[in-house]
Amino acid sequence: MVRSLTQCYRLISRVFGFNCKSRGCPIGVELTVLGSGSGGNVTLVSIEDTQVLIDAGLSCREICRRLSHLGVNPEDIDAIIITHAHGDHARGARVFSRRYHVPVYTTLRILNEWGVKDLYEWRELRPDDIRAIGDLSFQSLVIPHDASETLAFRIDTPDGVIGFATDIGVITSELVALFRECRVLVMESNHATDLLRVSPYSLAMRTRIASSEGHLSNEELADFIRNHLGESVSCIVLVHLSRVNNAPAIAELTCREALVDCGREDVRIVMTFQDKVAQTIHFVTAGIKKMHAENFLQEGLPFSEATNAQMTETRR
Secondary structure (H helix, E strand, C coil), X not given: CCCCHHHHHHHHHHHHCCCCCCCCCCCCCEEEEEEXXXXXXXXXXXXXXXXXXXXXXXXXXXXXXXXXXXXXXXXXXXXXXXXXXXXXXHCCHHHHHHHHCCCEEECHHHHHHHCCXXXXXXXXXXXXXXEEECCEEEEEEECCCCCCCCEEEEEEECCEEEEEECCCCCCCHHHHHHCCCCCEEEEECCECHHHHHCCCCCHHHHHHHHCCCCCCEHHHHHHHHHHHCXXXXXXXXXXXXXXXXXXXXXXXXXXXXXXXXXXXXXXXXXXXXXXXXXXEEEXXXXXXXXXXXXXXXXXXXXCCCCCHHHHCCCCC
């Protein structure tokens, strides 16, 4: 099933030889989070003939399955960008790269920590440099997190700027400046402070998560929104929610309250999930395409999905 305007136009062009771009059809940038959380993170950014995965933390098979929901052929992926070497961001990248001949972009420090030697092709990213991939331009910034190096991105597109930061311990002044002109923000909202305090995780794990090199809380993201949200922002995508120390409703409410406090009730909030594809953001219309059954709100108590694997997870 084709669930993307851009994919629909591509299909029309292939089948009927109809040039949608020359006829004025609204082919624009689309962003879809295929999955987000400690079990694996993958985001697709696409425009016309350029399709880029940011992180590939699910298995190659699962990435392909979720791409199929969008009508995307894995062979059409042009690049994988890895934000850092933790498994929930890089797990499927090696196999996907080799199987579909996709270059992987990341820094030398991230590559060395990752330890993978046999990618189809590695292309170096340098912090603070700008790297063009098709019609997309990625400017990277090193952000605080307990990996050898972790990157956030300003992504310049013909339809506006995307800010992308997940797995971030604290928001820096450099990140605020990088995101000032963004139209869409993809940002971590990992845990609720009060829920982390009573979490079943060990004290050491809770301390790590709450540290300046851990994960961003709902409250810390709310502070950023109240004090530093750029005037052009029309949509905030909340990513990397903990299933144990957070709940989608709590994260969304905290974000919404911050938007109300700063008079930005017009800004859309898009929730993401570990086990399903999120809503697609269409930049041409600045709208959100509602997907089907995959996008119902996760329900239940914050601790209801905790498992032994999650309790001992060392990458949260």
